[in-house]
Amino acid sequence: MAKYKVIAFDADDTLWVNEPYFREAEDQFAKLLSIYETENKIQQELYKVITGNIPLYGYGVKSCILSMIQCATELSNNKLPATITKQILEIGKNMLTKPIELLPGIVEVLETLSKDYTLIVLTKGDLLDQEKKLERSGLLNYFHHVEVMSEKNPEGYQRVLNHLDIAPKDFLMIGNSLKSDILPVLEIGAKAIHVPFHSIWQFETVAQEVMDIHDYPTLSSIKKIVNFL
Ligand SMILES: [Mg+2]
Numbered sequence: 001m002a003k004y005k006v007i008a009f010d011a012d013d014t015l016w017v018n019e020p021y022f023r024e025a026e027d028q029f030a031k032l033l034s035i036y037e038t039e040n041k042i043q044q045e046l047y048k049v050i051t052g053n054i055p056l057y058g059y060g061v062k063s064c065i066l067s068m069i070q071c072a073t074e075l076s077n078n079k080l081p082a083t084i085t086k087q088i089l090e091i092g093k094n095m096l097t098k099p100i101e102l103l104p105g106i107v108e109v110l111e112t113l114s115k116d117y118t119l120i121v122l123t124k125g126d127l128l129d130q131e132k133k134l135e136r137s138g139l140l141n142y143f144h145h146v147e148v149m150s151e152k153n154p155e156g157y158q159r160v161l162n163h164l165d166i167a168p169k170d171f172l173m174i175g176n177s178l179k180s181d182i183l184p185v186l187e188i189g190a191k192a193i194h195v196p197f198h199s200i201w202q203f204e205t206v207a208q209e210v211m212d213i214h215d216y217p218t219l220s221s222i223k224k225i226v227n228f229l
Helices: 019-032 039-057 061-075 081-098 106-113 127-137 152-162 179-188 210-214 220-226
Strands: 008-010 118-123 145-148 171-175 191-196
Touching: 019 039, 019 061, 019 081, 039 061, 061 081, 106 220, 127 145, 152 179, 171 179, 179 191
Parallel strands: 008 118, 008 171, 118 145, 171 191
Antiparallel strands: none
């Protein structure tokens, strides 16, 4: 008998590569604005603007680009040349059209698990971008349901479980972010498996002492899920 009925996957940096593209975009942004400030300081300022805007803009590329324009305007003391605004928009368009790079073993894992479990995707980010990425990934057919959540907090997870009629004991979440994929899921009484990715956004990090009091398995690769279950 399977222990769970529904297995949910995070998308970015769990199914496919994402975070390095944001780092790359931030580096490009810092270089572009380096006439005004040191690149290091620009990166710090941008982080502040992006995270400060999350309650209004949410996550994803479009929000990031709006924050870049705000940050650049401030750095230039309201004298930002339109050519730079245009280049910032280009950085965003490049991110939105990047080919999908699946993480190793994903297709095999989904192929195997889909025989015994209902698989779903729970992700944050832009609705259109995430839907397009799923389509381009070729993985869409493995999933019974896809939900782009505006925030991955306990209430958000509970809402999805209620909506899909899933009891917490039947639910397992797999993801790379302790803050978004593991902690809130444990909080509603469901189980989660952490599969770290080599690069994590500062905003998604959690203090070790917070993690030490929680019980969840960590796997070094998604390929180990099948044997683990
Ligand atoms: Mg992720």
